[in-house]
Amino acid sequence: MTSRFPYVFSPFRIGPVELRNRIFVPAHTTNYGVDHLPSDRHVHYHAEKARGGAGLIIFEAIRVHPTSIGRAQGVIGYDPRGVPAFRRVADAVHAEGTRLFGQIVHVGRHAEGHFGRTPTWGASPIPWTPGGPIPHEMNEDDMEAVVAAHVLTARHLREAGLDGLEVHFGHGHLLQQFLSPASNVRTDAYGGSEENRLRFPLGVLQAVREAMGPDFPVGIRISAEEFMAPGLGLEDMQRMVPTIAAAVPIDFVNVSHSAYIAHYSLATQMADMHFPRAAFRYLPAGIKAVVPHLPVFAVCRFNRLELAEEVLAAGEVDLVGMARAHIADPFLLAKARAGRLDEIRPCIACNQGCIAMIELHQPVTCLMNPTAGREAEWGEGTLTTAAVRRRVLVVGGGPAGLEAARVAASRGHDVTLWEREFEVGGQVNLAARIPTRREFTYARTFFEEQCRRLGVTIECGVEATVDRVLAFRPDAVVLATGARPKLLAIPGAAHVFSTWEALLKPAALGHHVAFIEADGNWQSVATAEHLAELGKRVTLITGGVAYGARITIYSMLAVRPRLREKKVRVMPLRAVRAVEGRAVVLEDLSTGEPDRLDGVDSIVAAVGGVAEDRLAHELRGRVPELRMVGDCVAPRTALEAIFEGHAVGRAV
Numbered sequence: 001m002t003s004r005f006p007y008v009f010s011p012f013r014i015g016p017v018e019l020r021n022r023i024f025v026p027a028h029t030t031n032y033g034v035d036h037l038p039s040d041r042h043v044h045y046h047a048e049k050a051r052g053g054a055g056l057i058i059f060e061a062i063r064v065h066p067t068s069i070g071r072a073q074g075v076i077g078y079d080p081r082g083v084p085a086f087r088r089v090a091d092a093v094h095a096e097g098t099r100l101f102g103q104i105v106h107v108g109r110h111a112e113g114h115f116g117r118t119p120t121w122g123a124s125p126i127p128w129t130p131g132g133p134i135p136h137e138m139n140e141d142d143m144e145a146v147v148a149a150h151v152l153t154a155r156h157l158r159e160a161g162l163d164g165l166e167v168h169f170g171h172g173h174l175l176q177q178f179l180s181p182a183s184n185v186r187t188d189a190y191g192g193s194e195e196n197r198l199r200f201p202l203g204v205l206q207a208v209r210e211a212m213g214p215d216f217p218v219g220i221r222i223s224a225e226e227f228m229a230p231g232l233g234l235e236d237m238q239r240m241v242p243t244i245a246a247a248v249p250i251d252f253v254n255v256s257h258s259a260y261i262a263h264y265s266l267a268t269q270m271a272d273m274h275f276p277r278a279a280f281r282y283l284p285a286g287i288k289a290v291v292p293h294l295p296v297f298a299v300c301r302f303n304r305l306e307l308a309e310e311v312l313a314a315g316e317v318d319l320v321g322m323a324r325a326h327i328a329d330p331f332l333l334a335k336a337r338a339g340r341l342d343e344i345r346p347c348i349a350c351n352q353g354c355i356a357m358i359e360l361h362q363p364v365t366c367l368m369n370p371t372a373g374r375e376a377e378w379g380e381g382t383l384t385t386a387a388v389r390r391r392v393l394v395v396g397g398g399p400a401g402l403e404a405a406r407v408a409a410s411r412g413h414d415v416t417l418w419e420r421e422f423e424v425g426g427q428v429n430l431a432a433r434i435p436t437r438r439e440f441t442y443a444r445t446f447f448e449e450q451c452r453r454l455g456v457t458i459e460c461g462v463e464a465t466v467d468r469v470l471a472f473r474p475d476a477v478v479l480a481t482g483a484r485p486k487l488l489a490i491p492g493a494a495h496v497f498s499t500w501e502a503l504l505k506p507a508a509l510g511h512h513v514a515f516i517e518a519d520g521n522w523q524s525v526a527t528a529e530h531l532a533e534l535g536k537r538v539t540l541i542t543g544g545v546a547y548g549a550r551i552t553i554y555s556m557l558a559v560r561p562r563l564r565e566k567k568v569r570v571m572p573l574r575a576v577r578a579v580e581g582r583a584v585v586l587e588d589l590s591t592g593e594p595d596r597l598d599g600v601d602s603i604v605a606a607v608g609g610v611a612e613d614r615l616a617h618e619l620r621g622r623v624p625e626l627r628m629v630g631d632c633v634a635p636r637t638a639l640e641a642i643f644e645g646h647a648v649g650r651a652v
């Protein structure tokens, strides 16, 4: 299969370091740190990706200074206790033939100071978001400390056996805060002109380069576009990168984009499924054009090797980063090499298991791949054949049932899955009716195809009843019967539509839709956006201060401008009390005063689901083993459904 991806599988050299192919795993914070140091979990996590064939892994943001910790599990590099811990990761990665670089960073103004009881540092006293900490404007002593901290961290990483490192000039972290006129309004030698704004970042880079010597790869990660005004754009970076490279010898430029600011910009960094694949490939291509002699890396939404091959073959860049694609499937390269492309578990760019967990200060995992972050217990080779082959009946072909069936079948069980509809997929089929959410379809198709490959008997159009289940004589039953939408009754309203009805029959809604948003999740937000996309006037009513409360900010920052563009009016802090003709009678929860929305044609309510658990009550005690997974336990999301399906597939 290497012939299908000749560029992907060609080796590449960065300074003295030889990479076996041109795919790297970009740095991504995992929240696996223990006591701010790399943990066993890191070792297993990265070893798995190395076994899976990645040419290069760039370890997550390694914080260089106490003012940069910012999160409970953030990994630091300035503590000498880190050297043996980093060495364990490096050894594990090297043992599989992969190279390991570090990423050294001071995050600047977006580090909350709770972890070291430190003030927040920045170029200027401008917070990254309204309500964020106001940074202390760094003086030259502070800058000196940060230069020394970068050098100390770099020395530790080299001592630990890492093969190279990148200094973070991007993602709105401290050095970008100095580079960008959006965050640097200083009037001293470090602000104003481009030359001045470059002074401190170049000082850091120069010191690291000198400390590492010429034979240790040192590169930079940049944001080639901040996507905001006043901010840095591609043209600015096309000027700055050659200036940087002329001032300090660097071995590569890793090109990303975005600034860390509560703005659309941040949502581009981990572009979700609403963004086209490889949407930002013009940025690294634009940088390569001005530094053709330097290796340039591309990243973001390269979730298919075909895309990586395309940009490599076009000569746009030298290496392609696949971060989330590797979280979803650490073995994607090994599978491609073996010609098993169909078995690559795709990243659907949902952001739910990975970056959403970072926001929640939880360990990173993956909606599509529940084994991510659990490699020691659930990683490659841990799915062993069951001691006794059992007859397992799975009821329900949503993501929970499909994953339970897939895992049980791969352990050698005789698995049958019943689905009452004429196709499997459950609610995923509804979600995927929304064109911009179509990538969600893989939460059905990938698992369905693997089930078929493993010999699961899938029978659609079969409704499980107690009698049918008992007649089947299963050794174990897994109920994955999902949920239905909760219906809302409002005094005076003839009918309140559910999201399901709204998606299936949008024409029945008329033009002006009052959309009651109470689940805070994609089911409501994506449906409301879709209705607006269809040309309807949508008024979003929520009892909270904001809608989409359960969706990660890394996606919400792009949702808000999209809804604004579609003229979706948001009425926060409102409770619906009644309907009078075409008017919805509301209460303003901030003042307790009445409010109204006139001229409404229909009301859609997204108020959560009701678990389909009747069969569970009826079967309890009547089959040898009964288990429940997914929304039929409690209505939630596909993240929990697939996780529970996986766990039960291992347990039956």
Ligand SMILES: Cc1cc2nc3c(=O)[nH]c(=O)nc-3n(C[C@H](O)[C@H](O)[C@H](O)COP(=O)(O)OP(=O)(O)OC[C@H]3O[C@@H](n4cnc5c(N)ncnc54)[C@H](O)[C@@H]3O)c2cc1C
Pocket (backbone or CB within 6 Å): 350, 352, 395, 396, 397, 398, 399, 400, 401, 418, 419, 420, 421, 424, 425, 426, 427, 428, 430, 431, 440, 462, 463, 464, 465, 480, 481, 482, 483, 499, 500, 503, 522, 523, 524, 526, 527, 612, 615, 629, 630, 631, 632, 635, 636, 637, 638, 639, 641
């Ligand atoms: C519009 C919409 C958008 C959504 N967007 C997202 C999103 O962006 N991210 C996310 O994580 N989640 C999203 N969800 C929620 C997610 O789809 C569900 O949480 C997930 O599908 C639950 O999986 P499940 O397998 O437990 O149940 P379901 O998907 O509900 O599947 C249950 C299956 O069981 C079948 N069944 C029920 N009873 C029987 C029976 N007696 N016999 C045979 N078959 C039976 C049903 O027909 C159904 O196919 C969305 C849901 C909707 C409706």
Ligand SMILES: Cc1cc2nc3c(=O)[nH]c(=O)nc-3n(C[C@H](O)[C@H](O)[C@H](O)COP(=O)(O)O)c2cc1C
Pocket (backbone or CB within 6 Å): 026, 027, 028, 029, 030, 060, 061, 103, 171, 221, 256, 269, 270, 271, 299, 300, 301, 302, 321, 322, 323, 324, 325, 354, 355, 358, 364
């Ligand atoms: C969970 C998560 C954590 C991340 N943490 C970092 C980080 O520590 N440093 C960094 O430079 N980029 C970080 N990123 C950004 C990625 O390196 C990458 O640029 C981004 O995910 C887009 O690439 P992808 O589409 O291949 O995932 C993170 C991304 C994710 C999903």
Ligand code: SF4
Pocket (backbone or CB within 6 Å): 324, 325, 327, 328, 346, 347, 348, 349, 350, 351, 352, 353, 354, 355, 365, 366, 367, 368, 369
């Ligand atoms: S959680 Fe979603 S976006 Fe993140 S890696 Fe998994 S599939 Fe991709």
